[in-house]
Amino acid sequence: MTITRINIGPVHPSTHGVLRLVVDIEGDTIVKVEPHIGYLHRGVEKLAETRMYMQIPPYTEKLDYVAPMSYDDAYVAAVEAALGVDVKERAQYVRVILLELQRIASHLFGIGAMCNDMGQMFTVFMWGFKDRDIVLKLLEDATGSRMFYVNMRLGGLVRDLPPGFEDEALEKLDYIDRRIKEYESYLEKNSIFMERTKGIGVLDTEAAINLGITGPPLRASGVDYDVRKNNPYYVYEKLHFSPMVLYSSDNFARYKIKIMEIKESIRLVREAFRLMPEGDALGMPVKLRSPDTKNRIVRVSRELPRGECVMYMVGDQQKPYRLSIRSPNFINLAALDEMSRGGRIADLFATMGSLDLVMGCVDR
């Protein structure tokens, strides 16, 4: 049979932004998938070299616009490491709470988008959006803005959690918990959903490790690796946290791991609220710190909702000399060819949805 080459994207309903795929198909079977990226390149790494340290978080958090808080935290943690600042204990708890809330919001979006890619008429997508909005409202209460927070400061946060936040958050999390069970019963009793996810887009453990993918796709391939556990930061050591691992390596595992992580995050937030000490969580004001970088080169690793982000920063007096970001999505995208080769063209999009790509993060 002849091999047809079709071009998908960069403007296409389910390429999660501006991903362009050049796909070789033989009949209905995929021979090769070649991602072409760079349509959303904003030069954040280069831009960072021209800004002062605490002017950069607004740029880094726009990399992953579905989970901005995580990038905010990853960058500020790199600066903290470079300047040798310790984070206050209450601030550590608050950060964990906010990051886990952000993870819940991001995963809800990811599940909805994946169902949308499988041809579900936006219903689960809109459900995910509605529930995500409840979490975003919590984050808005805590930080003052709904989407791009810029809430981290050196050694702490811009503002402590508002009074009454804990009760409201716990109540909302109970609701999310119930909704997650609804999602599970709706999706996993749906034979078409199960059929289109089970055994599709398999990425075996060895390939997953060799490709260097991280985050939920890696854990769905049976590798017990989570930065929160293997290289713990903040108070993750004190909380009872264990990474979620599944071994079936297919689209279903990648969906299921998101559901499991949402449940685990809800549990983590509840526990963090219980253990959180009283005290001060405020960070240093932006301009009061004169930057005398003790550690010239720092490498900070954080578990983002989509995988491991590494901030590699060479510090300088006023601003970073060089900032290099290991984007989890960029590496995970490389696995798309391996996952979808030999599969059907219709499953390419489901597989892409299961990877939960954000193109802003891929292109940086």
Add this chain to the structure above:
Amino acid sequence: MTDEIANFIPSLLASPSLLYNVIGLVIYAVVVAIIFSLFSYVMGWLERKIIAKAQYRHGPTYVGKWGIFQNLADLVKLLSKEEIELDNADRLLFMAGIPLLVAAAIFTIFLLPLSPTMQATNLSFGILLVFVIIAFTPILLFIAAFSSGNKFADISAQRSVLILFSYEIPMILVIAAIALLAKGYNIQDIVGAQSPYYFAVLMPLGLVIMFIGMLAELERHPFDLREADSELIAGWLTDVSAPYYALALFLDYARVFMGSVLMAILFFGGWLGPPMIPLPGLFWLILKAFLIGIFIIFIRATAFRMRIDRVLRFGWSWLVPLSIINLIITYIIFVR
């Protein structure tokens, strides 16, 4: 019956009151056009509202009460947009494809009687003729899609033809079972035979097969592989400009009308209603068609899209054997 099929056209032409027939048919066509245009319009609005409800949205609210005129506004917008000429397209076929499809859909609607008195012709092979015209649809669809010269439209056309060909067989087998029950292919007879019990009660298996087959025939969810928006952008409509796109949307709803009226006639007693309520037969038929249409919309709001290989496997390994079993059961219980 063979003679009648052979003499259909000659007898129509040789009829003494040909002129009256033609005038009557034209008037009837206008009435039917008004009915099914209104149905399509309300269906389009209902679809937006119901799906919005399922997704915690409001749907259209601005234009008119409850946004009832939103589709009209959309239509005006679509008609006022530019028509793009494609380099790769076979211009004549590309222009003719969608209008021909609409014509075929309207022709099937025209052949379906809407009440004991409202009908264009009363043929002894009426339901077969409807299915003959439905069988033309994949060919016309393939022409419309393939002539645009777009690869996505090409894939969409191939999928569409595969689905339509394989789902016609179980449907025709169910029609055969219905003909056993009604002792003929005349649509009036089919409805008349349902007066104590609807065929939905006598033949539940046939109802399920026919409904699934009809969903596939209309290519609604979960069989919407022709217009798989998350895979094929817009499938066969990828390169179609706005006025033709409006026509294609109208085609979809016209076919929903065709499908739901057909289902109502074949399984839910057509224009028969409860005898104590004196309402015209047309009312009951449209009501039943609406309920079936709303059920199709519910499925659209919840179902995932099936994959083409699975759709075909399901058709050939479940629906075809089941429809044969249905035929045998019907024969054993009701005929022998």
